[in-house]
Amino acid sequence: MKKIIPLLLLLFLYACKKDKNSTDKKDEIPEKIIKQDTVNNSVSEHKALLKSEKPSDLVPNGYEIQYDAEGDLNQDGLSDMALVIRKKEDTLASRKMMILLKNTDTTYSLDKISDTVLPDEYNEAGYKIHDPEDISIEKGELSINLYDIGPYGNQFSRFKYLNGDLILIYIETYNMGAGSHSALYYEPMKGKLILETINTMQEEMPSESKTFHLRKERYLFEKTSPDDVIQKAYGSVNEK
Secondary structure (H helix, E strand, O other), rough: OOOHHHHHHHHHHHHHHHHHHHHHHHHHHHHHHHHHHHOOOOOHHHOOOOOOHHHHOOOOOOEEEEEEEEEOOOOOOOEEEEEEEOOOOOOOOEEEEEEEEOOOOOEEEEEEEOOOOOOEEEEOOOOEEOOEEEEEEOOOOEEEEEOOOOOOEEEEEEEEEEEEEEEEEEEEEEEEEEOOOEEEEOOOOOOOOEEEEEEEEOOOEEEEEEEOOOOHHHHHHHHHHHHHHHHHHHHHHHHH
16 A cells, blocks of 8 residues: 555656647747738637737748838838848748738737739849839828839838728839720729820820729738739720
């Protein structure tokens, strides 16, 4: 009987230690997993964990910051940040854009991430499509400005927070072609689209402007490709 009691005590202590180790491991969420979830847009699941005093700490492993912009985006009186990130080992790969909101404790939280809001940086021949490029935050709006005097033209898009969602509110394009210049001004949420054409073949260079009223659209930052939005808008105009 005396030999059995110490044996039972040892088994009890071992069981307690095993349960504690299991609990500790369950509660731990490795940084690598959090980073990977960030890359895959699983923002909401770990939003409470994705915060840091340094914006660079929220950038996924293997990525670097290409552009950044600072300003009060959600209009809470705190200065937020937008980051354009790209892979360190493959700068020709598609880029991502992250929205970091400032907290009252001076940390930043990852709120939105998009794989689609930026076009490819280079074409198939390896040439830069838009140059220069810039992003900015002013008066509660995120602006993405892409310039090109060649076939791709200029593209300017603006996003704004509305009821917690970051929504596309405006797109403008300008293209110079053989014999004419064309511009597009589009407000998706209002369904208002204006097309302007300038005839450069005539000395007076007359311009023509047409206004179209399309179906109102609500495009989320996380899922929006401005290129696709523009193509869809032109398709709707051609159907009229």
